[in-house]
Amino acid sequence: MTDATHTRGDDRGVATTTLAPPAASPAAARSRVLDPRYLIAGLITAVLIAAQLRYHMVGGYARLAVALGTCVATEALLSWFIRGKVVNLQSAYISGISLTLLTKPQGATLWPFVLGGFLAIASKYVLQYRNNHVWNPTNFAIVVLLLAATNKISVLSHQWGNELVTNLVIWGFGLVIATRVRVVHITLTYVASFLILNAVRALVLGQPVLAEIAPITGPMYQLFVFFMITDPRTVVRDRRWQIAVAVIIALVETLIRFGSDQAWPMPIAFNAAPALVALFLVGPIAKVMDLRRPQRKAA
Amino acid sequence: MALPFFAAIGLAAYMDREPEPISVSAANPGFVLHDEAARAGLTFVHQRPTFDATIANIEPHVAALGASVSVTDFDGDGWPDLYFTNSRFGAPNALYRNKRDGTFEDVAAATGLADVNQPGEGVSMGSVWGDFDNDGREDVLIYRYGNLSLFRNVDGKTFEDVTERAGLRRWVNSNGAIWLDYDRDGLLDLYVTAYFRGDVDLWHLSTTRIMHNSFEYATNGGKNLLFRNLGAGKFADVTDQLGVGSTRWTLAAASADFNDDGWPDIYLANDYGPEELYLNDHGKRFVLTTAGLQSESKSGMSVTIGDAFNRGRLDVFVTNISERGYLFQNNNLRLNRLAEENKFTNAADPVVADAGWAWGAQFGDLNNDGANELFVANGFISADRKANYWYAMSKIAGANSRLFEDSKTWPAFGNLSLSGYERSRVYLNRGAAGWVDVANAVGATDEYDGRAVALADLTNRGALDVVVANQNQPVVLYRNSLPAGAGSANHWIGFKLLGTRSNRSAIGAEVTVESGGTVQRRVIDGGMGFASQNDRRLHFGLGKREWVDRVVIRWPSGTRQILQRPTVDEMLTVTEPAR
Numbered sequence: 001m002t003d004a005t006h007t008r009g010d011d012r013g014v015a016t017t018t019l020a021p022p023a024a025s026p027a028a029a030r031s032r033v034l035d036p037r038y039l040i041a042g043l044i045t046a047v048l049i050a051a052q053l054r055y056h057m058v059g060g061y062a063r064l065a066v067a068l069g070t071c072v073a074t075e076a077l078l079s080w081f082i083r084g085k086v087v088n089l090q091s092a093y094i095s096g097i098s099l100t101l102l103t104k105p106q107g108a109t110l111w112p113f114v115l116g117g118f119l120a121i122a123s124k125y126v127l128q129y130r131n132n133h134v135w136n137p138t139n140f141a142i143v144v145l146l147l148a149a150t151n152k153i154s155v156l157s158h159q160w161g162n163e164l165v166t167n168l169v170i171w172g173f174g175l176v177i178a179t180r181v182r183v184v185h186i187t188l189t190y191v192a193s194f195l196i197l198n199a200v201r202a203l204v205l206g207q208p209v210l211a212e213i214a215p216i217t218g219p220m221y222q223l224f225v226f227f228m229i230t231d232p233r234t235v236v237r238d239r240r241w242q243i244a245v246a247v248i249i250a251l252v253e254t255l256i257r258f259g260s261d262q263a264w265p266m267p268i269a270f271n272a273a274p275a276l277v278a279l280f281l282v283g284p285i286a287k288v289m290d291l292r293r294p295q296r297k298a299a
Numbered sequence: 300m301a302l303p304f305f306a307a308i309g310l311a312a313y314m315d316r317e318p319e320p321i322s323v324s325a326a327n328p329g330f331v332l333h334d335e336a337a338r339a340g341l342t343f344v345h346q347r348p349t350f351d352a353t354i355a356n357i358e359p360h361v362a363a364l365g366a367s368v369s370v371t372d373f374d375g376d377g378w379p380d381l382y383f384t385n386s387r388f389g390a391p392n393a394l395y396r397n398k399r400d401g402t403f404e405d406v407a408a409a410t411g412l413a414d415v416n417q418p419g420e421g422v423s424m425g426s427v428w429g430d431f432d433n434d435g436r437e438d439v440l441i442y443r444y445g446n447l448s449l450f451r452n453v454d455g456k457t458f459e460d461v462t463e464r465a466g467l468r469r470w471v472n473s474n475g476a477i478w479l480d481y482d483r484d485g486l487l488d489l490y491v492t493a494y495f496r497g498d499v500d501l502w503h504l505s506t507t508r509i510m511h512n513s514f515e516y517a518t519n520g521g522k523n524l525l526f527r528n529l530g531a532g533k534f535a536d537v538t539d540q541l542g543v544g545s546t547r548w549t550l551a552a553a554s555a556d557f558n559d560d561g562w563p564d565i566y567l568a569n570d571y572g573p574e575e576l577y578l579n580d581h582g583k584r585f586v587l588t589t590a591g592l593q594s595e596s597k598s599g600m601s602v603t604i605g606d607a608f609n610r611g612r613l614d615v616f617v618t619n620i621s622e623r624g625y626l627f628q629n630n631n632l633r634l635n636r637l638a639e640e641n642k643f644t645n646a647a648d649p650v651v652a653d654a655g656w657a658w659g660a661q662f663g664d665l666n667n668d669g670a671n672e673l674f675v676a677n678g679f680i681s682a683d684r685k686a687n688y689w690y691a692m693s694k695i696a697g698a699n700s701r702l703f704e705d706s707k708t709w710p711a712f713g714n715l716s717l718s719g720y721e722r723s724r725v726y727l728n729r730g731a732a733g734w735v736d737v738a739n740a741v742g743a744t745d746e747y748d749g750r751a752v753a754l755a756d757l758t759n760r761g762a763l764d765v766v767v768a769n770q771n772q773p774v775v776l777y778r779n780s781l782p783a784g785a786g787s788a789n790h791w792i793g794f795k796l797l798g799t800r801s802n803r804s805a806i807g808a809e810v811t812v813e814s815g816g817t818v819q820r821r822v823i824d825g826g827m828g829f830a831s832q833n834d835r836r837l838h839f840g841l842g843k844r845e846w847v848d849r850v851v852i853r854w855p856s857g858t859r860q861i862l863q864r865p866t867v868d869e870m871l872t873v874t875e876p877a878r
Contacts, residue, residue: 055515056593078300082300104627106627106652106653107627107629107647107650108629108647108648109649115311115314119308119311122303122304122307125300126301144308148312149311149312149315150315150623151623152315152623152649154623154625154626163513163699164701208709208710210702210708211694211695211702211709211710212694214694214695214697214699214702214703214708215697217697217699217702218697218698220697221697260690261690263685268623268625271625271689271690271693272689
């Protein structure tokens with residue numbers, strides 16, 4: 001999900017998203033001391049451990065080993081082969097854990113974790129625009145797997161225990177870290193947009209509002225809002241545009257949900273994981289448009 | 300780089316394809332199933348219940364259980380009879396007496412077991428048969444969403460309601476019960492599973508907070524109950540004393556001695572939660588053990604015990620939910636490795652793991668080749684073929700517990716299907732080569748909402764037939780046709796056990812057949828699968844082997860009996876020796 005790997009900037013000087021704040025505030029100083037990437041990796045590790053200890057979410061350590069191994073090995077090999085050096089593997093680590101948590105295969109099948117891990121990391125090297133990848137790696141892998149292998153893959157949507165305390169702990173830690181990484185406005189914008197748009201949708205369709213906004217309390221959304229939609233490498237550069245894109249993603253998701261309500265003929269992936277599909281559709285378009293804007297906007 | 304990348308996407312699509320259907324011949328899989336319910340006179344059609352209007356939005360879901368089937372020989376004539384439950388007020392249950400010519404007649408009304416679904420009492424969810432008073436006649440407990448009812452078999456023709464006298468009058472929203480002799484005193488005890496809480500009256504609700512507090516780890520269900528048979532027709536609630544009062548929304552239970560210590564243990568399949576194994580500590584208490592069962596929490600629907608790979612062990616098959624794109628909880632084939640590793644290991648390959656929304660299942664050697672097949676009934680709610688509830692389910696299932704447990708938060712079902720129109724699976728056991736689904740090839744092609752499955756040799760010919768009770772739909776009787784004639788037929792052997800020091804029904808007795816280097820082990824069940832009970836006569840296929848080297852019978856009393864070189868292709872009646 002969150003791809004915090006620092007890679008070289010492109011030849012035309014298109015900047016990577018700056019994670020460290022420009023101002024020298026005390027908070028900024030702390031952020032520089034503690035690399036935000038470690039915060040993100042730490043949070044996803046904590047989520048993994050808690051989910052496994054509390055809910056046995058992993059469903060077999062082989063899945064974790066295969067996903068992590070594939071992501072790390074792919075990242076190491078491709079970066080060495082293409083860039084001549086092995087890059088920081090933290091991004092691959094995060095992707096491996098995210099894939100393990102979000103992907104639920106048929107039976108004890110392991111190949112989705114091999115292909116998913118490879119697709120996630122390789123997408124960063126293959127699907128580029130101006131030397132920047134445009135899809136969040138994990139989002140890309142999961143949606144592609146859902147579209148290509150619906151009979152063998154499902155996405156995490158249920159297994160999280162449904163406990164309020166667990167929700168509050170994850171949301172609490174997530175918000176703190178998102179604040180430190182300076183992406184909390186994206187999270188909050190998306191959540192607010194989701195609540196408003198889907199409440200409206202429920203009212204329009206005459207459905208119970210609580211049922212329509214309930215998914216935001218679920219596990220897939222916790223991973224989505226803290227690790228995927230806020231990925232520093234694939235979000236757009238300007239804060240206002242980041243907010244706008246978050247609204248658009250929520251809007252597209254609402255449209256997909258409306259289509260599901262109306263039984264529009266759509267791939268199952270759209271019904272099962274509308275948030276992931278919305279990001280899959282909107283994210284790269286927004287990123288490409290962002291990369292085409294003059295560089296000064298990046299500052 | 301682009302080439303392997305896009306090749307990986309193509310490979311994912313390739314891996315998504317369905318397995319090629321296997322070629323089938325007379326020798327493989329070696330049996331054919333025909334639905335002969337109508338021809339046999341089994342005209343029973345289950346009717347689902349209706350409930351309080353406050354849960355009308357999810358009534359199709361709450362009212363989706365109740366079709367059950369139990370095999371019994373209530374008149375003691377040596378021919379298996381069938382009992383089906385109904386779930387609408389006023390709708391009768393059916394007791395089909397075997398007429399010994401391949402047909403049945405419904406005698407429920409005459410015996411007093413028909414008119415048992417009444418306001419104030421609740422509606423039937425299933426039945427379980429056993430001779431609780433050791434008088435040689437099979438009695439029956441009917442469990443309901445409502446009160447339990449115990450009927451004593453008076454004379455093989457009529458039954459009397461002895462619930463009150465037995466001390467069993469209790470409101471339990473139950474989907475399952477089993478007979479077992481947990482203390483080995485020769486009297487059948489009773490374990491009743493509970494689904495909704497005991498204070499929930501589904502026809503007069505005071506709250507809509509009646510649902511599960513978690514999709515995966517729900518603990519707010521009804522409390523399971525263990526009743527000890529005190530003799531003289533009396534039972535006592537020993538649930539707390541024995542430590543078996545799970546509140547995990549249990550849908551099915553089965554009992555066997557999994558750890559070979561001589562005491563029957565209890566295995567639970569819990570909806571919205573992990574399976575549970577209660578090991579029996581010398582009849583004094585039960586100890587809840589993880590035994591590797593906690594690794595994935597699921598929605599257990601059915602517990603089936605059998606020797607999956609002729610290891611002489613009692614393994615467990617538990618059904619779960621799989622819906623492509625949405626949810627793979629996957630069925631579990633738990634291989635018993637308690638002796639070596641103190642746990643079960645899950646050996647379900649993708650073929651067995653994904654049967655759809657699976658319900659009742661049973662192990663049974665359908666082709667008499669000496670290895671168990673698996674029959675799995677599937678499908679939850681069949682309504683509109685073009686629209687389903689899965690998208691709606693995905694919204695509410697991940698929600699916080701306060702939202703999930705409140706039925707009024709759930710999106711309305713309307714006429715939507717939920718894993719509807721699914722077909723049954725018949726998994727052929729190929730040993731190390733894995734299981735393969737031959738349902739279509741052998742003729743198990745119905746798309747009913749299957750619930751309970753029971754196996755029995757209905758015509759005493761040496762072949763297991765399959766009976767399926769379907770929710771709100773007709774029953775199916777899959778008559779099993781095996782190749783006949785010299786050289787083509789596999790051999791078999793059957794056992795009808797009569798307990799003396801053990802309970803008369805011999806429930807809990809184990810038979811191990813050793814033949815030509817293979818070992819098969821089976822246990823007489825007092826309820827197994829989902830809302831079902833098999834023929835208590837044990838059936839073993841032998842393949843082409845024309846002899847059995849040795850048969851070991853382990854009676855619930857602890858008596859070990861050995862039969863040397865018994866005759867094959869016969870049903871042997873064995874009475875428990877005095878010592």
